[in-house]
Amino acid sequence: MTRGDPTRRRKKMPTVSMTVNGKSVSSEVEPRTLLVQYLRENLGLTGTHVGCDTSQCGACVVHVNGESAKSCTMLAMQAEGSDVSTIEGLAEGDTLHPMQEAFRDNHGLQCGFCTPGMVMSAIDLVRTNNNPSEQEVREWLEGNLCRCTGYHNIVKSILAGAKAMQG
Amino acid sequence: MSETGIGVPVKRVEDRRFLTGRGNYTDDINQPGQLYAWILRSPHAHARIKSVDIKKAKEAPGVIAIFTGADMASDEVGSIPCGWQIHNKDGSPMNEPAHPPMAFEKVRHVGDQVAIVIAETKAQARDGSELISVDYEVLKASIMMNDSLSKDALPVHDDVPSNICFDWELGDKESTDAAFEEADHIVSIEVVNNRLIPNAMEPRAAVAEYNSATGKYTLNTTTQNPHVIRLLMGAFVLQIPEHKLRIISHDVGGGFGSKIFHYAEEAILTWASAKVSQPIKWTAERSEAFITDAHGRDHETSADLALDKSGRFLGLRVSTNANIGAYLSTFGSSVPTYLYATLMAGVYTTPNIYCEVKTVFTNTVPVDAYRGAGRPECTYLLERLVNKAANETGIDPVEIRKKNMIQSDQFPYQTPVALQYDVGDYPASFNTALKSADYEGFADRKSDSESRGKCRGIGISTYIEACGIAPSAVAGALGARAGLYESAQVRVHPTGSVTVYTGTHNHGQGHETTFAQLVAESFGIEVDQVEISHGDTGEVQFGMGTYGSRSMAVGGPAILNACNKIIEKAKKIAAHILEASESDVEFKDGVFQISGTDRELSFAEVSLAAYVPHNYPIEEIEPGLDENAFYDPLNFSFPAGCHICEVEVDPETGEIEINNFTAVDDVGRVINPMIVEGQVQGGLAQGIGQALLEGCVYDESGQLLTGSYMDYTMPRADNMPNFNVSTQSVLGASNPLEVKGVGEVGAIGSPPAVINAILDALNPLGVSDISMPASPLKVWQAIQKAQ
Known part of the structure; x- marks a missing residue:
């Protein structure tokens, strides 16, 4: 056992169980563990990112029971029994989700860091509004920051993705 | 012929891993x-x-x-x-x-x-x-530069009692002063280039x-x-x-520099x-x-422009104080000097220029390069000043720019501030931008706005930047402590696929795609046969990295040169196998052919022969197909262009809406038009962010008041417009790829276009100055003050 072994000196911790990308998972977590930490550190799903500490940037958006949620703003234990999906669960094999494909087709990403949150958020927009206008897309993205694209191609991607999701 | 070579809007190779959550960022590593x-x-x-x-x-x-x-x-x-x-x-x-x-x-x-x-x-x-x-x-802390320079300031560093890092100058003071003696008009301005926080x-x-x-x-x-x-x-x-x-x-x-x-x-x-x-x-x-993270900008400048009766620029005098923060960061000293004052000619023929810069230690985060680095500060000063000159002399802002613009037959053009512009056509991009922005139709749109109680304004900015950093000899003579060449290793594998090791770094620019396009073009193969490796000193021999729009302009030719060495060697191998003289072997579209015959070998066949040298000119060359190149440019490259912003201001609330933003940029040869547009759009958002939204604020004791996304206004989707972006390029003359660079142009050209537009809108209300960021509150207050 190395000195860094995380199991050393641990008190008995509560267990959290949920479904993530269709798979049942269950782990002991410290009660203060955020959902995003649980996904990244316990499950190794590092596609969900942390870009801020004030719930502003949206890099951490996942779906909890089908709705978009900022996984930095909820505890893992609040997702007990929930159905969580992350960016890793969107594509089917090699086939990208239409929203992923639309981002690729329209150069809707550059450094890629905000992208998982953007895509997850965009899919939830289309769930609630299957034919959004450009203005509606821009307003919906209020909670997602991108520093690379100037949003021009993200908006274009989401409009195209919304269309493709209808097809 | 490669279908994914130079000039094709190839979809990005790197996207799939980012879109599926399989990027490999540092925090993902355990x-x-x-x-x-x-x-x-x-x-x-x-x-x-x-x-x-x-x-x-x-x-x-x-x-x-x-x-x-x-x-x-x-x-x-x-x-x-x-x-x-x-x-x-x-x-x-x-x-x-x-x-x-x-x-x-x-x-x-x-x-x-x-x-x-x-x-x-x-x-x-x-x-x-x-x-x-x-x-x-x-x-006692010194936060503003004036605090540091005041008599009772404590030294930030005990061994620098003055708090001045350096007091530097560029240009000919005497000739510039003489130009002011002869001037018919002198136009003066004071501007602050607001401190920004990069926020990758x-x-x-x-x-x-x-x-x-x-x-x-x-x-x-x-x-x-x-x-x-x-x-x-x-x-x-x-x-x-x-x-x-x-x-x-x-x-x-x-990254954006940070x-x-x-x-x-x-x-x-x-x-x-x-x-x-x-x-x-x-x-x-x-x-x-x-x-x-190192902050950006933070300049306070006063400047004077001397003009003759006809509106021709005779001289420019600039005095800048630049905040360098608490410590000298890696490039902190070069940004307000050689990346700033050397661009003071802009796209104009101003014959006499003198610029002095004092850098000041303060008890704030170090200040260093942020997208554009020095060149946005220069462009903002120059284009605000030119607009002010137009207002004060009564010459139209378009005319005064045209009158002073360097013409396309004047290249190479030696400026009075050290640089020699290699090639360009500034009137061309300027005229295209005016047309694309429908400058002529502005008056109609203005009266339409006025009929709805709104003020409408249009603002122009031209810019030039020196990038493709840098010729090592020049940089060294100016104080750089390292060379600024770039390296490449092109490794052709036995079956003809290729791995390229580059010393530049991809953090959103799409190099894995555009560099692959360059190799695909050279070898007549497709981008899916090429892998770009970067970002690991254990794999890449050496490199100076990515900043200053240098990756394609300096890293690209290194790759090209290594590809050419591969082709040269492969021709020898092909000649041997085809039993012909090397001079008879042609390489075209991925095939080695004996001129005028149908005897040929594919790129993959020659690659295999290099690694399975059974029939091989072993006395003449070694096996293998793996070449290195280092490339050091002879000059900077000089992207330039014109940005035009049109705004509508609500005088009741100070709210600003950007109705149209047009950017026409000369970036030299375009390798991938889709990526080039994306780079410009992203730069524009950062420039518009600087003009309208972003500003770092410290309180007197040095606490950062804009220390989170609740307080520092980042551009969001609903306060950015759609951008009208295009390129009008004169091929670059400083490197064999004829590229100029595109990463920074958006952030350089846009802030003065936005502010000039707002001032144009508010001019009838008597407002003649506004500082960045021009928030609705600031605009409203300026209107109230002028009434």
């Missing part, structure tokens, strides 16, 4: 046995450290070790060096006070490193840090590991230039030789990893990023 670090930071802008008591913290659950600045000092850890030496007007070198990675004896800005706490979990490290008791003697979406992070069995260090870090970090940290700070130090930066979530610099945390983590003999990970929180 090592077996990894510990976590939390860095205790100064809550004060300026204080003496009287004592640091770590006793209680050391006993906290999970805490493994705690180190302070005193520990690093007793290990004789070196000072973080500055990469560019500037000289004062009198020829003496700039003041370079020590920059210890961890504060020792004194803290100099809120956020300065005081101690590192290493624990089994991040939470334990952070909890432990709260038990450290630091006894500070709080000192990925916070900085590092994972350091020391292997005591091999004596090797590995540092994964969020950097734009891993080899530069290896050189600076290895040779100057920690004294680790290159062969024992590997720096890796795979995927990096945006990830060029060698940061203290990199050295602290690397040093501490040997102390504890376990890997250590540190990831900045966003609040930490705000108070530790």
